[in-house]
Amino acid sequence: xxxxxSELQTIIGEYLxxxxxxxxxxxxxxxxxxxxxxxxxxHWMDAIQEGFIETQTVDLPMGYLExxxxxxxxxxxxxxxxYYPKHLFFSMTRSSLxxxxxxxxxxxxxxxxxxxxxxxxxETYPYTLHFRQQIPKLTNNNTSNWLLDIAxxxxxxxxxxxxxxxxxxxxxxxxxTSMYERGKDSLVGLDSRAQFRPQTExxxxxxxxxxxxxVRW
Numbered sequence: 001x002x003x004x005x006s007e008l009q010t011i012i013g014e015y016l017x018x019x020x021x022x023x024x025x026x027x028x029x030x031x032x033x034x035x036x037x038x039x040x041x042x043h044w045m046d047a048i049q050e051g052f053i054e055t056q057t058v059d060l061p062m063g064y065l066e067x068x069x070x071x072x073x074x075x076x077x078x079x080x081x082x083y084y085p086k087h088l089f090f091s092m093t094r095s096s097l098x099x100x101x102x103x104x105x106x107x108x109x110x111x112x113x114x115x116x117x118x119x120x121x122x123e124t125y126p127y128t129l130h131f132r133q134q135i136p137k138l139t140n141n142n143t144s145n146w147l148l149d150i151a152x153x154x155x156x157x158x159x160x161x162x163x164x165x166x167x168x169x170x171x172x173x174x175x176x177t178s179m180y181e182r183g184k185d186s187l188v189g190l191d192s193r194a195q196f197r198p199q200t201e202x203x204x205x206x207x208x209x210x211x212x213x214x215v216r217w
Contacts (some may be wrong), residue, residue: 004143005029012123012159025159029138036147037065037134038127039184042191044146045132053101053125056116060109063134070111073126081127083111089114101125113142150190153183205210 001009009025023029046068049061053072071078082103084092089105089112101113117125136145150156157180167173 001147002156005138005140005148006143008138008148008152011156012163015156015160016163016167018166024163024166028159028162029155031162032162033135033137033156035158035162036154037132040135040187041048041066042188043195044191045135045149047131047133049129049131051127051129053113053117054129055112055118057110058091058127060106060111061131061133064109064133067106068102068130068132070130071128073128075100076146078128086112086168101127102105151183151187154180154187157183 002011012025013022068083073079079100081101084103084105086105086107089103099115101115101117104111104113124176135147136142138145157176160176164173
């Protein structure tokens with residue numbers, strides 16, 4: 001079985017078959033989690049933060065990795081705020097601009113908005129940030145997460161790959177790499193089906209053509 005942090009460590013040790021690396025297994029797992037966050041962008045990582053833009057800057061949420069979409073909801077319909085790289089953002093920002101923030105950039109742990117709403121009526125703009133967040137780390141207290149539940153093979157082979165400095169002569173490294181990539185590709189495929197199959201179902205329920213006329217139900 002591979003359902004929790006303890007079982008993952010045990011199985012990694014069995015695969016590595018080297019007693020001198022047993023104490024390093026938690027490090028291999030943590031390094032693998034960092035790799036996952038750089039290489040994966042799937043809907044299980046999605047999160048929402050809602051708040052208010054009152055000055056030019058707003059703190060990014062804890063665990064933020066990347067923005068999916070950002071809206072200011074004080075208008076109807078909501079206004080999508082467009083991202084600009086910082087070198088373009090500041091070249092386009094002028095003190096004479098006012099009104100609903102329409103563009104933003106990210107610097108460090110903050111979002112910067114323009115127009116700057118500071119001191120301008122209505123001064124407060126509600127926003128909704130849809131973002132991708134870090135994967136909850138496995139620990140002795142947090143023994144499982146969505147990735148271990150859905151793709152334990154990705155965790156297993158990803159962690160084994162992080163043991164490479166201890167396995168430089170291991171002929172199985174090619175196998176581990178192949179198994180990790182296969183598991184990751186399968187997870188990305190599952191993510192794609194989960195996001196787009198409901199749209200296909202919606203179109204199917206809306207109606208289909210039987211060759212002579214459209215049938216709806």
